[in-house]
Amino acid sequence: MKRQKQTYNDGTLNIYAVGNISAEGDMPKEGLTLKVENLRYEERIVGMNRYWNAFQSQVKVERLLRVQLIKEVSSQDVVVPVDGEQYRILQVQYPKDVAPPSMDLSLERIDAAYDFA
Numbered sequence: 219m220k221r222q223k224q225t226y227n228d229g230t231l232n233i234y235a236v237g238n239i240s241a242e243g244d245m246p247k248e249g250l251t252l253k254v255e256n257l258r259y260e261e262r263i264v265g266m267n268r269y270w271n272a273f274q275s276q277v278k279v280e281r282l283l284r285v286q287l288i289k290e291v292s293s294q295d296v297v298v299p300v301d302g303e304q305y306r307i308l309q310v311q312y313p314k315d316v317a318p319p320s321m322d323l324s325l326e327r328i329d330a331a332y333d334f335a
Contacts, residue, residue, distance in 0.1 A: 221317040224284060226258035229300040231283065233257065233291055239335040249333040250296055250304075259283040259299065262322065277308060279324045287312065287319035296332065297325055304328040 232255050239249030262282040283299070297305045305325035312321050 221315055224260060224286075224316050224318065224320055226260045226285065228259055228261040228283075230256045231259050231285070231297050231299040233288075234296045234298065234332075234334075236294065236296055236332065239333065247333070249335050250298075251335045253290065253295060254288055257285050257288070259285045264324075278326055279308060280327050281305060281325040283323045283325065284313075284316075284320050285323065287321050291321065291323075296328065297323060304331045 233253045234250035235253045236248055237251055238246045239251065240247040260283070262284050264279050264282045281299075283297070291307070291310060293307045293310060295307050297307060299305070304327070306328050307323050308326050309324040310321050311324075312319075
């Protein structure tokens with residue numbers, strides 16, 4: 219089967235882990251710690267099935283980004299693309315028909331933004 223070649227020409231993003239960013243001895247505070255920097259992405263269309271299936275679960279998929287495969291990325295992480303908005307990763311999928319190996323990130327906008335470490 220011929221694999222579709224990905225270009226990732228729509229911008230760059232950073233991926234952050236959510237965790238305690240307070241100084242030792244201070245009250246705990248959740249914030250973002252850099253996990254992956256300057257990862258190129260391709261903007262994808264959020265299809266009707268994906269949108270409405272998420273909506274039934276009371277979740278709003280706002281963006282779908284395809285990036286190169288990085289196994290350390292999970293649905294516990296936060297994405298910050300070039301627009302500066304923070305998005306929670308709802309789902310990570312691994313399409314098999316593309317080269318190089320890639321993953322699709324389904325994203326939901328975060329209303330109350332985290333602070334950065």
